[in-house]
Amino acid sequence: MRKLAGAAAICCGIVFSAAADGPPAPGAAVTARTLARLLLVDARRAGSRIVAVGDRGYILLSDDDGATWRRAKSPEAPLLTAVAFEDAKRGLAVGHDATILATEDGGETWTKMFSAPADQRPLLSVAWVAPSRAIAIGAYGAYYESLDGGRTWNPRKILDDDKHLNALVDLGQGRLLIAGEAGTLLSSSDAGAHWTPLASPYKGSYFGGLVAADGAIIVYGLRGRIFRSADGGATWNPVDDASDAALMAGERLPDGALVVAGAMGAALVSRDDGRSFQPIATGTSRMLAKPVVGSAGELLLMGEAGVRSAKVPLHRKAGS
Numbered sequence: 382m383r384k385l386a387g388a389a390a391i392c393c394g395i396v397f398s399a400a401a402d403g404p405p406a407p408g409a410a411v412t413a414r415t416l417a418r419l420l421l422v423d424a425r426r427a428g429s430r431i432v433a434v435g436d437r438g439y440i441l442l443s444d445d446d447g448a449t450w451r452r453a454k455s456p457e458a459p460l461l462t463a464v465a466f467e468d469a470k471r472g473l474a475v476g477h478d479a480t481i482l483a484t485e486d487g488g489e490t491w492t493k494m495f496s497a498p499a500d501q502r503p504l505l506s507v508a509w510v511a512p513s514r515a516i517a518i519g520a521y522g523a524y525y526e527s528l529d530g531g532r533t534w535n536p537r538k539i540l541d542d543d544k545h546l547n548a549l550v551d552l553g554q555g556r557l558l559i560a561g562e563a564g565t566l567l568s569s570s571d572a573g574a575h576w577t578p579l580a581s582p583y584k585g586s587y588f589g590g591l592v593a594a595d596g597a598i599i600v601y602g603l604r605g606r607i608f609r610s611a612d613g614g615a616t617w618n619p620v621d622d623a624s625d626a627a628l629m630a631g632e633r634l635p636d637g638a639l640v641v642a643g644a645m646g647a648a649l650v651s652r653d654d655g656r657s658f659q660p661i662a663t664g665t666s667r668m669l670a671k672p673v674v675g676s677a678g679e680l681l682l683m684g685e686a687g688v689r690s691a692k693v694p695l696h697r698k699a700g701s
Contacts, residue, residue, distance in 0.1 A: 407453065411441060418687065419436055424671050432488040434461035462505050467515075479503070481507075494532060505546070518549050557572065568614050582608050586603050597609055628647065665684075665689060669683070
C-alpha cells in the first residue's frame, strides 16, 4: 500500500511527561507550552472564532484572534485533518478512520456522525456545497456525501482508480474542484452531482487550491509547484515562486492577497491574484499546515509546533 504524502501522513503522537503540562481536558484552557507541542493540520473561522483541528482528535478554539486557546468538547478521535463551517454555528471536521464530526454551536461541542476504520481511508478535505449538502474526500479515492446537513453520509466512487483526493475547493456558484495525487484534477459544475477530469499541467500531487479575487484558480503541491488558470481550469500556467518545499494549504486574506504554506517553514504571499509569489519570514523550518488570518496585520500559521504568527500587513483598497 502506497504512503500518504504531506500533512495528513504525519501521525506522530504527543507524549506528555509527568514534568510537563498534561493534556488539556475538554473545555479547558491550553497552555502555551502544550500548544507548542501540538500538531495542528487545519483551521477555519466560524464567525469571529478560530477553530483548529489536529493530532489525537484535538479541536482548539480561540475567541481572541489566537492570543489564547481552549479545547473544545469532542469525542475521542484519531488525527483530524480538515474542518469547514457552513455558517458561524454549523461545522464539520474529518480525519483518519474516515471520521466525521459535526458541531451545531460554533465548535464548542462535537458529535461523531460517521467512522469507518476498517476501510483504512483517511479523509483529507471537507466542504459545504449547500446549506444541507456536504462532501468529504480523502485517500484511495474516498468520497462521501451528505444530503441532510451532515447527519448521515453515503460513499460514492468518482474515479476508476484509487488516487488520493487531497483537496476540495469551492469555486462558487455550484462549481467545485478536486485536486489530488499524480496530477489529479476534477471539476464539477453542479455542486458535485457529476465530476469531469481536467487536463493537468503536472504529474505530481496537488495538496490544495485557492480562488483569487479575479476568479482565477490556483493549485499547488509537491516541490513548491504552483499553477494558475484564468479559464476555469481549461488551461494552466506555471507560477514562479521562491520555494521548492511542498505546499500544503492556503488562504485568501481580506484584502485579496493569497498565502500558501507548507514544508520546511515555507510561506509565500501573492498580491497579484496568484501571478507571482514572494516568501514570508516564518522563523521556523517546521512544517506549516494552514495559514489563517489573525488580528490586523497578523497571519497565524498552524503546523507541527502548534501556532506561529507572521506579519503580513493588509493593503487597504482604494477608497477604504
